[in-house]
Amino acid sequence: MDKGLHFMFCVITTMLLLRESRQTGTARNDDAGTDSRGPEESLPTLTVTTILEDPYVMVRSAELEGYCIDLLKALAAMLRFSYRVKVVGDGQYGAVAPSGNWTGMIGEILRQEADIAVAPLTVTSAREEVVSFTTPFLQTGIGILLRKDTVSQEMSFFHFLAPFSKETWTGLLFAYVLTCFCLFLVARLSPCEWNEPKNEENHFTFLNSLWFGAGALALQGVTPRPKALSVRVIAAVWWLFTITLLAAYIANFTALLSSGSEQLPIQTFEDLVKQRKLEFGTLDGSSTFYFFKNSKNPTHQMIYEYMDKRRDRVLVKTYQEAVQRVMESNYAFIGESISQDLAAARHCNLIRAPEVIGARGFGIATTQASLWTKKLSIAVLKLRESGDLDYLRNKWWESSCLHKSRDRWSPLQPQALGGLFLTLAIGLALGVIVAVLELSNKSRRAAGHVKKSCCSVFTEEMCTRLRIKENTRQSQETSGRANA
Numbered sequence: 001m002d003k004g005l006h007f008m009f010c011v012i013t014t015m016l017l018l019r020e021s022r023q024t025g026t027a028r029n030d031d032a033g034t035d036s037r038g039p040e041e042s043l044p045t046l047t048v049t050t051i052l053e054d055p056y057v058m059v060r061s062a063e064l065e066g067y068c069i070d071l072l073k074a075l076a077a078m079l080r081f082s083y084r085v086k087v088v089g090d091g092q093y094g095a096v097a098p099s100g101n102w103t104g105m106i107g108e109i110l111r112q113e114a115d116i117a118v119a120p121l122t123v124t125s126a127r128e129e130v131v132s133f134t135t136p137f138l139q140t141g142i143g144i145l146l147r148k149d150t151v152s153q154e155m156s157f158f159h160f161l162a163p164f165s166k167e168t169w170t171g172l173l174f175a176y177v178l179t180c181f182c183l184f185l186v187a188r189l190s191p192c193e194w195n196e197p198k199n200e201e202n203h204f205t206f207l208n209s210l211w212f213g214a215g216a217l218a219l220q221g222v223t224p225r226p227k228a229l230s231v232r233v234i235a236a237v238w239w240l241f242t243i244t245l246l247a248a249y250i251a252n253f254t255a256l257l258s259s260g261s262e263q264l265p266i267q268t269f270e271d272l273v274k275q276r277k278l279e280f281g282t283l284d285g286s287s288t289f290y291f292f293k294n295s296k297n298p299t300h301q302m303i304y305e306y307m308d309k310r311r312d313r314v315l316v317k318t319y320q321e322a323v324q325r326v327m328e329s330n331y332a333f334i335g336e337s338i339s340q341d342l343a344a345a346r347h348c349n350l351i352r353a354p355e356v357i358g359a360r361g362f363g364i365a366t367t368q369a370s371l372w373t374k375k376l377s378i379a380v381l382k383l384r385e386s387g388d389l390d391y392l393r394n395k396w397w398e399s400s401c402l403h404k405s406r407d408r409w410s411p412l413q414p415q416a417l418g419g420l421f422l423t424l425a426i427g428l429a430l431g432v433i434v435a436v437l438e439l440s441n442k443s444r445r446a447a448g449h450v451k452k453s454c455c456s457v458f459t460e461e462m463c464t465r466l467r468i469k470e471n472t473r474q475s476q477e478t479s480g481r482a483n484a
Contacts, residue, residue, distance in 0.1 A: 043082045046372070048072060049105045049114035051088050053319045055342060055396040056120045067396040068118045071137060074388060075118075078379045079372075086114065091318060093121055094365075095285035103285065106131055109365055116372060117365040120336065122287040124360075132368050134377040136361025137389060142288055143337035144272055144280070144353040145323070145344070150330050163252035165411040172245070175424055176213055179238050182428045183209040183231060186435040188465045191442040192228035204231070216242045230435035237427025244420055252412050268355040272332060273302050280332040281307050281314030283322065288335055289315070291358050303334070326350060342397055439465075 050057045056068045064085055076083055094106025094117075102110055105117040109131050122140075123133045161169065187193045187204030194202045203224035204212075215222030216239050226232045266272050272280055280303070282288045292304035307314055314331075316322045322333040323343050327350065333340070340352045364380070366373045383389050414421070443458035 043080055045082045045084060046115040047113070048083050048085045049088050049108045049117045050085060050119040051091065051093065051105065053120055053339070054346075057087075067392055068120070070392050070395075071383075071389075072118050074383055075376060075379050078382065079375055088119075092285055093119070093283070093287070094127060095290070096126070102130060106365065109367055112367070115366070115370070116376070120339065120362050121365055122336070122360050123363040124287045124290070126290065127287075127365070130368070131365045132370060132373045133363035133365055134373060135380045136363045137380050137384075138338060138362040138393070140336045140338040140360055140362065141356035142291060142334060142358040142360075143340050143356045144266065144269065145326055145333040145335065145340040146266060146278075146351055146353060147326050148349050148351050150278060160253070162256055163249050163412060165413050167414050168412055168417065171414050171417075171421060175241070175421060176217070179234065179241075179424065179428060180206070180209040180213040182234055182431060183212060183238075186230045186234060186431050187226075187228070189432075189435040189462070190228035190230045190438045192438055193226070193231050194465065213238060217246075219243070219246070228435070228438065230431045230438060233434055234428055234431035237424055237431070240427075241420060241424045245417070248412060248417065266332070266353055268353070269303060269357065270299050272353075273299055273306070278330050278332045279310070279314050280334055281310070281316060281322075282334040283319065284311070284315040284317060286335070287360070288358075292334075323347070323350075345397065 050064075050068055052058065055066050057064055057066045069085070072083060072085070088105045088108060090103055090107075092104030092107075094102055094104035097103050101107060105114070105119060105121060106127055108114045109117055120138070121127075123136060127133070164172070184204055184206045187209070188202055193204065204226075208224055212222055212224070212235070216235075219242070226235050266275060266278075272278070282292075289304075289307065292300045292307070295301065295304070316325060316333075319335070319339060322335065325331045326333050326343075327347060337352065337356045344350045344352050364376050366376070380389075439461060440454075440458055443461050444454050446461070447454040447457040
């Protein structure tokens with residue numbers, strides 16, 4: 001009996017131990033399944049080739065960082081792969097060598113030395129024939145990078161007129177003449193300014209009115225001084241107009257001197273070809289060089305012929321060398337506009353010309369038979385839709401000089417001063433109306449004394465002040481003498 005109980009106890013203990021062991025193994029498997037990434041050794045490893053170029057890939061504290069590195073991290077987290085980054089051996093982007101083989105990052109992908117290329121690599125038809133590209137992660141074009149002092153030109157004698165456009169100056173001249181004429185007219189109509197036309201002299205002649213308006217433009221008080229309300233209304237509105245106008249002129253002229261955009265004679269690629277002061281070139285073997293080589297545009301062909309004949313002198317090996325050469329010599333660099341924007345932001349003495357040609361994009365290059373092309377393209381689109389690409393763009397293009405490089409000065413147009421001109425017109429109309437009311441009040445009082453109608457007295461007073469009656473009499477006397 002004791003042996004039987006002992007045997008049963010051993011069997012039950014063994015079963016319980018086996019059950020506990022099975023549950024522990026299941027729990028461990030469940031815990032391993034909750035790790036979505038799993039151990040890094042189990043993920044596919046890609047060899048990534050890139051090129052050192054600020055701000056895409058940079059060496060900081062023996063580690064690589066930059067826009068492309070952050071982009072690569074985001075793609076790896078999304079598609080679950082590990083990677084090993086290597087800098088391209090020959091420092092080239094990728095072009096066909098005289099031997100027929102591809103150089104740079106394109107050549108490394110073709111030789112299977114790298115699986116993908118994550119860099120500022122432009123998508124071109126020639127490259128697309130030998131490798132595959134994903135959806136572009138950055139859009140760019142071809143621009144001209146210049147140093148500000150190398151393209152500055154001497155200011156003309158009439159440079160002080162630059163703050164306002166020609167239309168604005170024309171409107172200002174018209175407003176000045178019209179205001180002075182209204183001053184002259186109102187001063188003659190108002191009895192408070194000119195009470196007795198037959199016995200008194202009107203100080204507000206047309207020449208004096210012009211002098212009064214010019215004095216207001218110079219913020220100087222000049223005679224004659226207005227006495228009538230109507231004349232004072234016009235004078236006050238003109239003073240307000242001139243003060244606001246002078247403030248706008250000073251502000252725009254200061255912006256003109258600080259921006260230096262008016263001293264930029266090279267605005268287009270055609271301007272670059274016509275000048276003889278600056279040498280210009282691009283990266284040797286880059287897509288920009290072959291863009292000008294294959295272009296049918298006459299100006300582009302002239303640029304290519306210039307660079308091809310002076311290949312050893314004007315073509316540079318790296319982007320850093322190009323920026324350094326622009327800063328230290330009379331040299332203009334033709335390259336990707338988005339990289340030039342960064343250079344102008346980091347170096348405040350650099351500027352990019354306004355014209356941008358050849359819209360293009362930067363894409364990730366893979367082998368043509370690679371299964372990663374479509375996956376990477378979809379991942380890039382997701383990053384763009386989520387705003388991550390914009391975040392990376394703002395992160396790596398941030399600079400203290402960025403706002404200065406984007407400031408574009410332009411002459412002040414009449415539309416910007418439309419409200420000011422409207423205020424002046426209302427003030428002139430109000431002054432004329434007040435002068436007519438002052439004259440009508442005097443005519444009404446005079447009509448009661450001479451027993452005439454108010455309209456006849458008003459008409460006689462108007463003719464006397466404007467000298468219409470005297471001119472009519474003189475013309476009649478002159479015609480009568482001629483007939484005799």
